[in-house]
Amino acid sequence: MSEWSLSQLLSSLHEDIQQRLATVRKSFSHPGTKGDASENVWISMLETYLPKRYQASKAHVVDSLGNFSQQIDVVIFDRQYSPFIFTYENETIIPAESVYAVFEAKQTANAGLVAYAQQKVASVRCLHRTSLPIPYAKGVYPAKPLIPILGGLLTFESEWSPALGASFEKALAADVGDGRLDIGCVASHGHFFFDQPTASFSFVNENKPATAFLFKLISQLQFSGTVPMIDVEAYGQWLTK
Template sequence: MTWSIQTLLSELHDDIQDRLARARKAFGHPGTKGDASESVWLELLETYLPQRYQATSAHVVDSDGTFSEQIDVVVFDRQYSPFIFNFQGQKVIPAESVYGVFEAKQSINAEQVAYARKKVASVRRLHRTSLPIPHAGGTYPAKPLQHIIGGLLTLESDWSPGLGEPLTNALATVGSDDRLDLGCVAAHGIFSCDDDGCGTLKPFGKPATAFLFELIARLQEKATVPMIDVRAYARWLDVDLPA
């Protein structure tokens, strides 16, 4: 048998694209299609991200008691996260533990971009704590809060070409709260935005694999999440439950 890394990387993308396409064809109800697509992206990240990261569908909460909207794909730290809530089959993750949030849809268009931006902003606007970090020789200063990666994951594009000017216009933003930093349109390519704008569109031949690698690279740059102030959450233990 002759090994080929090119074949391995191509097969990874082809598997993701084929599964997304099957989900689109097999299920008639839009909600069921969406759940199936979400599961494909979550399985990709759970399988290939380093084990210090996890990916799940969840709400995000801060120590002020504010919740984000429901997010299709939350990439979060599990090694240093002191708690993850599970309630009635739903996960709730503290804001400090979050590295990235993504919406998973069948197709990208202006409406879905606006929807994803709203979801991403609901996470970025949450309050996050960061404590000084003790070590053997003293204490490191509190880590500055990092930018939470936000994005959109789809199979197809409603535009022609799939990654053209209409997408660039839809991604354009004046602030960072609702910016979509990274996304994948599995049938066409990936897009990437930064402080200089959202004009970088990459029509890779194997977009799902390219997205995975770019996400891992960005996670590596962020290193670890800030040290969470657990006592800021514990103060809610003294608050009476609503009647």
């Protein structure tokens, strides 16, 4: 009989994330340092467990018209088909077409933070994205429809009681347009997601929130499909500006 336990493996994954976030909260007093450390915990988890077609990083997002998003704590983007990712002075710049999901990562969820996260997400979703027809041996596939960019929130704790309840839902429901937060995790309590068929938010309180969130995110990314073919020449025009 195998000595492996899938339940124990999944529990260990969550406990590792929760412990690292708790350590960050206790060990760092400077808000900026604490924030950077929290982001790194989430990025490390995503880089470790997401399929390798995805990459996670703190970044700005840019479009071919020269517009930039606000700085995003965690960007999940395509690395298999993206023709270019810019790195300048340790800052990462990602073309809008390559983005699958964006997250704001903080220590504690509250109404102000939710609104702030919604603004950050909207600053990415409002960017222009190109999509070219895709040539193949027998002809050309039509240009792919643009995939929805997922938006979300990642925290260790919540200021509300209960942590995932009516107050949290009210804050999330304040923007279900460009700033909508589709999925998120409060590592000490549970995860949430926006249910498209019912146009409402669902909250799940559980023992292993980080693991449950990761599985839900992977599921949603699977249904997102693949990013469109970028019009590289639309970016190339900036060489002559």
